[in-house]
Amino acid sequence: MTELEERNGELEQYSRRHRKGGRRRQQKTSSIQLNEEFRENLPSARILPAFLWSAILSLLSVANPFFGGLASNLQSQNFYAGFAMAAGQSPYGDFFGTNGVLFYLLTLVTGLLKTTIGLAVFQFIALFVAGIYFHKIMTYFSQSRQIADQLSVWFYLFILAAGFGGVYASIFVLPFLLTSIWFLVRYFENGVRDEMFIFYGIDAALVFMIYPKSVLLWIIATLVLLFFNARRKHCARGIYQSLATLFGFLMVIYSVGYYAFVEQILGTAIQQTFFYNIHLEFAHGTILWTVAIVVAALLASGFLKNFFMTLFSFKDGQHSYIKSTLILAFLAELVFIIGNPNFDASQLIILLPYGFIMAVLPWKSRSSKKVDETEMEEIDFEAETVRVEFNYLKSSFFLPLLICLYIPLHPVLTYVQEGRLNQERVEIANYIKGNSETDAKIYAWDNSAQIYLRSGRMSAASILTAQPYLDTEDNQSQITFDLNKNQAQFVVVNQKIALLDAIKNNLERNYTTLDLGNSDFTVYQKK
Structure with missing residues (x-):
């Protein structure tokens, strides 16, 4: 191979490398331009x-106190x-x-x-x-x-x-x-x-x-x-x-x-x-x-x-x-x-x-x-x-109109269905608040935690209400264990929610029933 042929080969390799590098630079430049074009077209906030x-x-x-109920x-x-x-x-x-x-x-x-x-x-x-x-x-x-x-x-x-x-x-x-x-x-x-x-x-x-x-x-x-x-x-x-x-x-x-x-x-x-x-x-x-x-x-x-x-x-x-x-x-x-x-x-x-x-x-x-x-x-x-x-x-x-109709109907239905229950919860909570110390513990076998909130008393069990978390045996065992320790001074039972047998037996042995004139709840006080 002559010196001239060797020189031409080097130039050809350099030219190929230069073209590849140029394509890479061009691709990189295109990527940057695409990036900037996308950013320029971003919608503004309303x-x-x-x-x-x-x-x-x-x-x-x-959370608005007027609708807390x-x-x-x-x-x-x-x-x-x-x-x-x-x-x-x-x-x-x-x-x-x-x-x-x-x-x-x-x-x-x-x-x-x-x-x-x-x-x-x-x-x-x-x-x-x-x-x-x-x-x-x-x-x-x-x-x-x-x-x-x-x-x-x-x-x-x-x-x-x-x-x-x-x-x-x-x-x-x-x-x-x-x-x-x-x-x-x-x-x-x-x-x-x-x-x-x-x-x-x-x-x-x-x-x-x-x-x-x-x-x-x-x-x-x-x-x-x-x-x-x-x-x-x-x-x-x-x-x-x-x-x-x-x-x-x-x-x-x-x-x-x-x-x-x-x-x-x-x-x-x-x-x-x-x-x-x-x-x-x-x-x-x-x-x-x-x-x-x-x-x-x-x-x-x-x-x-x-x-x-x-x-x-x-x-x-x-x-x-x-x-x-x-x-x-x-x-x-x-x-x-x-x-x-x-x-x-x-x-x-x-x-x-x-x-x-x-x-x-x-x-x-x-x-x-x-x-x-x-x-x-x-x-x-x-x-x-x-x-x-x-x-x-x-x-x-x-069809979304059905969802819109549900919005005003929901509070009305809730008031109709839960109105008497909520009223009894308020009455029971006021009784507990007036007949117990501030550090007393209670339990509400209910589908709401309102009795705790209105009475200002803590729950005697880690699972606050009987619904919705009693679907597993572990949770049933946990709530039974907590209530059988008899730390609750009052136990309020919603009659529409079935009691676990172990808890029912414990209430009959260690608690007395109070007559507060309620039709939906039974209130137990520790002996």
């Missing part, structure tokens, strides 16, 4: 509607948690709880302030932040602020219907759920840096510490992210993201978990918040009733239709990864709702982000197709929102 609706829902909360069993137990913790008791140890420790720390603030209004304030903040991010997501996928405004109204109405009275843990996780969904949307569009996964992990930890069941989104998203990065041969990037997520998660877990460690309730906290929540029982006696309610809710809300529309929209090739994440998370949440023997309508709140996003995920492709068919070449944002109409009520066959 603050006023979220503020007004959050204020309305918080004013209608049972309408509190359900779970709501009254949440109030009791704050009252008990302010008196020095600990969740999971002194009283049974399936929500996260951070939720009970929020109730502690209410207990320290000696008013339930504190939970209404926290609920307002949670709903306000959730509403802002919900609107952003709706605007991004629908490309219409009018559609986002319309769906925001239904979002808050559905929260009011499913979680009437508020102060449920499932409401307090909504802002973190929606911010994480918005994060995933931006990530799949190459709109966020990998370092932001730290905040994604913080969201996961906060959700786990408030309402553990809702962490299913992060479990599903982890699998989708692994597939997303593997397909793009970004394995190193995936590892870096996982470490960032884990760092953010542990940062919160260690901070909040320190309380559980100091109070020596770590073991019982894991058992009651994790193992109890992942327990599935598809053979429980009320499963047919639960399935009927869930299916009716999915039909009335339009979520069932939205689910199938999103499934059929995969063929358009748009937003495939976020669609997969939301559909799988939606199905996983449904499984855990149906498999829970202690179903409550408030559990459906966690489905709202998924159901509404699935309503607009296919909308962009359908609206674009409509524009193409009319041969509109140049169309601006406002023109599209006017040309392409969207009516969620009409598209859901007007």
Whole structure:
């Protein structure tokens, strides 16, 4: 080989390397441009509607003293948690709880302030932040602020219907759920840096510490992210993201978990918040009733239709990864709702982000197709929102009206059904308060914790009420053990709820019956 040929070979190799490097630089530049283009087109936040609706829902909360009498069993137990913790008791140890420790720390603030209004304030903040991010997501996928405004109204109405009275843990996780969904949307569009996964992990930890069941989104998203990065041969990037997520998660877990460690309730906290929540029982006696309610809710809300529309929209090739994440998370949440023997309508709140996003995920492709068919070449944002109409009520066959009718009917039905019971609870609570010391313990074999709250007396058992947690033999044994210690000065028994035989025998031996003129309750006093 001559010197000239050798020189030409070197030049040819350099040229190939230069072309490859140029292509890599061009790809990198294109990626940066796509990133910037996505950020420039991000929807702006709408603050006023979220503020007004959050204020309305918080004013209608049972945390408002004017509506405290309408509190359900779970709501009254949440109030009791704050009252008990302010008196020095600990969740999971002194009283049974399936929500996260951070939720009970929020109730502690209410207990320290000696008013339930504190939970209404926290609920307002949670709903306000959730509403802002919900609107952003709706605007991004629908490309219409009018559609986002319309769906925001239904979002808050559905929260009011499913979680009437508020102060449920499932409401307090909504802002973190929606911010994480918005994060995933931006990530799949190459709109966020990998370092932001730290905040994604913080969201996961906060959700786990408030309402553990809702962490299913992060479990599903982890699998989708692994597939997303593997397909793009970004394995190193995936590892870096996982470490960032884990760092953010542990940062919160260690901070909040320190309380559980100091109070020596770590073991019982894991058992009651994790193992109890992942327990599935598809053979429980009320499963047919639960399935009927869930299916009716999915039909009335339009979520069932939205689910199938999103499934059929995969063929358009748009937003495939976020669609997969939301559909799988939606199905996983449904499984855990149906498999829970202690179903409550408030559990459906966690489905709202998924159901509404699935309503607009296919909308962009359908609206674009409509524009193409009319041969509109140049169309601006406002023109599209006017040309392409969207009516969620009409598209859901007007079934959401049933949900709206439920909102005013719920308090009326509650007052009619529980009016006499609540009146007797008040009378019994006043009698106990006037005939016992402040440190006396009582027990209410009831489906409400109102007697504890109104009498200002602590429960003699860790399981506060006979419903809904006596579905397992362990819980039945626990409450029998606690009551057979005879620490309760008074035991109030709701005659509509069957007593366990061991507890009934103990009451007959060690307690006397009081005649307070009640027809729905039997009051026992320790001999």
